[in-house]
Amino acid sequence: xxxxxxxxxALFCIAALAAGEPGREDWEEGRRLCGIEDYKRAQKSLxxxxxKDPGNSTYHFWLGVAMGRRAEAMTGFGRFRAMGLAxxxxxxxxxxxxxxxxxxxxLEALQNFHSNAPGIVGGDKAETPKIADRIKQIxxxxxxxxxxxxxxxxxxxxxAVAQYALARKLDPDNTDYLAEHAAxxxxxxxxxxxxxxxxxxxxxxxxxxxxxxxxxxxWIEAKRSSLYPRARKLxxxxxxxxxxxxxxxxxxxxxxxxxxx
Numbered sequence: 178x179x180x181x182x183x184x185x186x187a188l189f190c191i192a193a194l195a196a197g198e199p200g201r202e203d204w205e206e207g208r209r210l211c212g213i214e215d216y217k218r219a220q221k222s223l224x225x226x227x228x229k230d231p232g233n234s235t236y237h238f239w240l241g242v243a244m245g246r247r248a249e250a251m252t253g254f255g256r257f258r259a260m261g262l263a264x265x266x267x268x269x270x271x272x273x274x275x276x277x278x279x280x281x282x283x284l285e286a287l288q289n290f291h292s293n294a295p296g297i298v299g300g301d302k303a304e305t306p307k308i309a310d311r312i313k314q315i316x317x318x319x320x321x322x323x324x325x326x327x328x329x330x331x332x333x334x335x336x337a338v339a340q341y342a343l344a345r346k347l348d349p350d351n352t353d354y355l356a357e358h359a360a361x362x363x364x365x366x367x368x369x370x371x372x373x374x375x376x377x378x379x380x381x382x383x384x385x386x387x388x389x390x391x392x393x394x395x396w397i398e399a400k401r402s403s404l405y406p407r408a409r410k411l412x413x414x415x416x417x418x419x420x421x422x423x424x425x426x427x428x429x430x431x432x433x434x435x436x437x438x
Contacts, residue, residue, distance in 0.1 A: 234277035241269035
C-alpha cells in the first residue's frame with residue numbers, strides 16, 4: 178500500500194502535470210463530446226481550451242472540427258448560422274497551420290475545406306495544390322495522396338494514378354494508401370483492379386477501421402449490390418467500435434450509409 182507521503186507526492190505531480198498543460202482537460206472533454214456528436218457543447222469546451230492556450234495548434238484544429246461538424250448538422254433556418262460557423266472553421270484550421278506547420282491533420286483538413294466549401298464561406302480550390310505541396314514537404318506519401326485528390330478533381334486521371342502509385346511505392350505496407358487507390362479505381366469503374374487492392378488491404382490489416390469505411394463507401398457509391406452484405410457487416414462493426422476508438426467519421430455518417438443498403 179502506498180504511504181500517505183508518497184500518495185501526496187503522486188497527487189501533487191499529477192496536479193503539476195495538469196497545470197503545465199493549460200486547457201488540456203477542456204480539449205479532452207471537447208474531443209469526447211465530438212465523439213458522441215454533441216457539437217455545441219464540444220465547441221464551448223474547445224473554445225475554453227483555446228482561450229487558455231491560444232498558441233496550441235491541436236486545440237485550434239479540434240475547435241475547427243467541432244464547428245464544422247456542428248455546421249454540417251444544422252438544418253432549416255439553422256443553415257444561415259452554419260455559414261458563419263463555416264467561415265470560422267477555416268480561421269481555426271489556418272491558425273492551427275500557422276502555429277505548427279507540421280500539423281498534417283490540420284493541413285489535410287484545410288485542403289479538404291478548400292476543395293469542398295463554396296467561395297461564399299472561404300473555399301478556394303486554387304489553394305488545394307499549394308496545400309498538397311506543403312503536405313508533401315512534410316510527408317511524401319501523404320503528400321502524394323493529397324496531390325492525387327487535386328489531379329482527380331481536375332480530371333487528370335493519369336497524374337492521379339501516378340500519385341497513388343508513388344504513395345504505395347514510398348510505403349508499400351500502408352493499407353490506407355492501398356484503400357485510397359482502390360476507392361479511386363472504384364470511382365473510375367475499374368472494379369476488378371479496385372477489388373484486388375481492397376483484398377490486399379484487408380489481408381494486410383483486417384482490423385483497420387478506416388479501411389472498413391473506405392471500402393464500404395466505395396461499394397455503396399458504385400451501387401455494387403452484391404457487396405452490400407459485406408459492407409453492412411463492416412459498417413455495423415465500425416459502429417460497435419465507435420465509442421471505444423474515436424474516429425473523425427461520426428456514427429451518424431455511418432448510419433446514413435447503412436440506410437442506403
